[in-house]
Amino acid sequence: MIKFESVSKSYDGNMVLNDLSFHVERGELAFLTGPSGAGKTTILKLIYHALAPEAGNIYINGQNTCFIKQSDIPWLRRSIGIVFQDFRLLLTKTVFENVALALRIRGLDEREIKARVMETLKMVGLRHKSDNFPQALSGGEQQRVVIARAIVSEPMLILADEPTGNLDPETAAGIMNSFKEINARGATILIATHNRDLYHNSGRKVFRIASGTAAGIVVRQEES
Amino acid sequence: MSYHVKTALSDLWKEKWINLLGCLSMGVGLFMAALALAAVINSNRVASALPERFSLTVFLKQDATPADIAQIQNALRGDKPVKSVAFISSDKALADLKEGLGNKYSYLLEGLDSNPLQASFDVKLRKEYVRTASVKALAASLKTMSGVDSVNYGKGFLDTIQKVAHAVSEAGLALFAGLLAGAVFICYSTIKILFYRKSDEIETLKLLGATGWFVRAPFLLEGAVMGFFGGLAAGAACFGAFDVFLSGVGGALPLLTNLSIPPALVAGLPVAGMLAGMAGALIAIGRVRP
Numbered sequence: 001m002i003k004f005e006s007v008s009k010s011y012d013g014n015m016v017l018n019d020l021s022f023h024v025e026r027g028e029l030a031f032l033t034g035p036s037g038a039g040k041t042t043i044l045k046l047i048y049h050a051l052a053p054e055a056g057n058i059y060i061n062g063q064n065t066c067f068i069k070q071s072d073i074p075w076l077r078r079s080i081g082i083v084f085q086d087f088r089l090l091l092t093k094t095v096f097e098n099v100a101l102a103l104r105i106r107g108l109d110e111r112e113i114k115a116r117v118m119e120t121l122k123m124v125g126l127r128h129k130s131d132n133f134p135q136a137l138s139g140g141e142q143q144r145v146v147i148a149r150a151i152v153s154e155p156m157l158i159l160a161d162e163p164t165g166n167l168d169p170e171t172a173a174g175i176m177n178s179f180k181e182i183n184a185r186g187a188t189i190l191i192a193t194h195n196r197d198l199y200h201n202s203g204r205k206v207f208r209i210a211s212g213t214a215a216g217i218v219v220r221q222e223e224s
Numbered sequence: 225m226s227y228h229v230k231t232a233l234s235d236l237w238k239e240k241w242i243n244l245l246g247c248l249s250m251g252v253g254l255f256m257a258a259l260a261l262a263a264v265i266n267s268n269r270v271a272s273a274l275p276e277r278f279s280l281t282v283f284l285k286q287d288a289t290p291a292d293i294a295q296i297q298n299a300l301r302g303d304k305p306v307k308s309v310a311f312i313s314s315d316k317a318l319a320d321l322k323e324g325l326g327n328k329y330s331y332l333l334e335g336l337d338s339n340p341l342q343a344s345f346d347v348k349l350r351k352e353y354v355r356t357a358s359v360k361a362l363a364a365s366l367k368t369m370s371g372v373d374s375v376n377y378g379k380g381f382l383d384t385i386q387k388v389a390h391a392v393s394e395a396g397l398a399l400f401a402g403l404l405a406g407a408v409f410i411c412y413s414t415i416k417i418l419f420y421r422k423s424d425e426i427e428t429l430k431l432l433g434a435t436g437w438f439v440r441a442p443f444l445l446e447g448a449v450m451g452f453f454g455g456l457a458a459g460a461a462c463f464g465a466f467d468v469f470l471s472g473v474g475g476a477l478p479l480l481t482n483l484s485i486p487p488a489l490v491a492g493l494p495v496a497g498m499l500a501g502m503a504g505a506l507i508a509i510g511r512v513r514p
């Protein structure tokens with residue numbers, strides 16, 4: 001589903017990813033971890049093509065996105081649900097509208113949008129906040145709105161960047177259970193996190209990005 | 225209500241002052257554009273419709289035979305635009321002249337042993353046929369008839385009017401095009417501001433997989449609404465301004481009484497405004513890169 005082949009990426013001449021290779025199989029739930037500034041968010045941006053690599057190839061669902069046509073980029077992104085580390089909620093729209101946006105962009109009709117958004121909000125425990133504006137929500141609530149927006153369209157791939165960063169352990173565990181459920185229904189999920197509790201003893205694949213001089217080397221670990 | 229319409233309306237409301245300013249500026253531009261176009265239309269009308277009671281004088285040659293005269297008269301009577309024809313013999317012309325001079329100056333004419341004045345036809349034209357082109361054609365055809373010396377219809381006057389009308393037309397059309405482009409530019413800059421203010425939101429839409437048109441649609445609608453109301457305001461201003469003009473200056477000059485702002489032009493303003501608004505918005509957003 002996701003395959004990086006010798007990918008390199010630098011910002012203004014500062015190498016962040018150097019000759020990085022890894023792959024996530026279809027239907028997997030995998031973790032991406034490493035210290036702050038290691039390049040986790042950068043990897044996710046490369047996947048949804050907000051950034052392009054300087055060298056190497058990236059395959060998403062078998063397609064090499066380094067040669068993607070401009071007009072195909074929206075379709076690539078519609079196959080992905082993204083939990084942004086910086087949320088990216090529209091502050092002028094209600095919780096309902098923020099989540100509905102993912103479906104409006106995909107052209108669903110109003111009745112189905114309403115049903116699916118409410119169902120998803122219930123899943124993340126925010127049904128009663130559907131008419132609130134994001135600024136009236138706590139950080140953890142905002143994060144759950146972002147998660148709802150990422151999963152509401154039932155994408156085949158979900159990228160979650162620090163999805164439990166603002167959540168207490170209990171709510172975090174609840175969100176993790178939702179991800180596991182969605183994964184069990186067939187979606188591929190890649191979660192970038194520092195939160196060891198999420199992947200420890202999970203039995204899932206963990207990609208660790210080493211920091212400092214070894215930047216770019218990925219260590220594959222199996223944990224049980 | 226569709227999502228894009230809702231978004232456009234709420235954006236219009238959120239930035240109501242900028243939008244109102246854009247709308248009114250577009251209105252001013254469209255108003256002036258409409259005036260320019262009205263000037264073009266009216267100058268053409270004035271040039272084609274000659275003043276009422278316009279007459280034409282056909283001067284006859286001294287040696288015109290009675291048969292020539294009869295033929296000319298018949299030709300004139302049979303011509304549709306001609307309202308009345310009066311024959312003025314050279315004797316009558318002299319008598320008229322004498323009368324015009326009065327007793328005091330009649331001595332001027334004494335001592336003439338022959339009548340130097342030409343016989344003529346005084347031709348009055350029907351109002352509805354008094355058009356520059358038809359007068360010119362009539363004069364040209366009369367000139368070719370035997371016995372006709374010359375046809376006098378104020379050619380210089382007509383040519384001047386036509387030249388003036390032509391100049392007004394060209395200047396007016398150029399002004400119209402310029403002002404319309406101005407209206408497009410105003411919308412362009414207003415939408416550009418809105419677009420920059422929302423650039424963060426637009427970035428999010430694109431990351432969520434929105435196509436260029438999904439991003440553009442609300443802005444196009446906003447441009448259309450802004451232009452439409454700008455055009456409406458301009459239309460109202462046109463009627464108002466014209467009333468003021470007619471009751472003031474217009475009434476004093478008889479030539480101006482048949483000036484008007486064509487209703488079709490006023491009705492077209494909101495449509496023109498809408499198109500100008502959408503054009504401005506399109507240019508402002510340009511290509512939306514994913």
Ligand SMILES: Nc1ncnc2c1ncn2[C@@H]1O[C@H](COP(=O)(O)OP(=O)(O)OP(=O)(O)O)[C@@H](O)[C@H]1O
Binds near residue numbers: 034035
């Ligand atoms: N737009 C940018 N311009 C310049 N440098 C950048 C940019 N984005 C990221 N970087 C740098 O690239 C490196 C990797 O950043 P990235 O956001 O991928 O880290 P991360 O692993 O997601 O960190 P965190 O856990 O704190 O979210 C950092 O050193 C960061 O300073």
Ligand SMILES: [Mg+2]
Binds near residue numbers: 042085161
């Ligand atoms: Mg990050």
